[in-house]
Amino acid sequence: MKITRIETIPFAIPYRKALRFASGEVGTAEHVLVRVHTEDGITGTAEAPPRPFTYGETQASIIAVIDTVFAPQILGESALRREAIWARLTRTIGNPTAKAALDMALWDVIGQSLGVSVTELLGGFTDRMRVAHMVGFAPATEMVAEAEKLRAEYGITAFKVKVGRRPYRDDVEATRALREALGEDVELYIDGNRGWTAAESARALRELEDVGLTFAEELCPADDVLARRWLAEHSSIPLYADESATRPAEVTRELLAGAAHGVSVKTARTGFTQSQRIVHQCEGLGVDVVMGNQIDGQIGSLCSAAFGAAFQTTARRPAELSNFLDMTDDLLAEPLRIENGTVRVRPAVGLGIEIDDNKLKHYRQDT
Ligand code: MUC
């Protein structure tokens, strides 16, 4: 199962409505399709979403690092030697979504070669994931209308509310409006993308105490080390680490620092190999996880669902899998569907990613 060729294809698909949050916004999915070809004719597929505001990667940097640094290190190697491949990739620091896409494409190759799905290969806990939807910045009435529409059309009953604006009271009002409109049965949690200071976060959390939030994610920057610890000690709502905990070592640091009570796992940045390590690390420590969203397209959401369904710990709570719904189109031949608030894992070998060639031709930017 020698790796013979690696393709990196830039493509751009516009969103109907941009997703806005404290660290940036995404109005076009300018992603990279990564394909790993092997000598037996098997091709593994994944996508890398550049998020410069979170990881410093761009579409051009992802293509450059894969083509010029990673591909020469792994061409000719067996796709089964994931650990050897990982050891080579991690000689280079950073570039998380480039590494993750390669890793997921390798798992796709292995699943196809064994005739099993990646979910079964990883653990096979279940065949579906409940869905949580991220609601981006907008006037409160629009945020409420979006959540109501997603509940009515797709049966989604868990929502992550983007916060981190100034003044923080705007976000408190929007979150409260969502609770009032959606009722007590809906799950709500918030994500600040490092937009507030610890003091602002503490005031906002206090004012949101009666809103019944499940948890609050990344309210202030990871570099505010003591302030985050102080916040975690004083918060009655559990705090989750997202962009501060993108590697097992960072997970350890955030948890031992007392800065977080739970961890967001994103396959877009830790692939399946590193995500699995983080999940087991959290299980061993008795720390909860949530399957997060890197503003993934359908391919990335399918990968995230395939991983989340593999483990009891990740399948326990709704996964953020629905923001592709705001894209005008996608590359999958058979679109990903959300029904009754759930995504079903594809009953296919590998990841079950089949690309629509006409769509790829239309959206790719390199021809
Ligand atoms: C999230 O959970 O933060 C926004 C920025 C990013 O890195 O991911 C998204 C969603």
Ligand code: MG
């Ligand atoms: Mg987040």
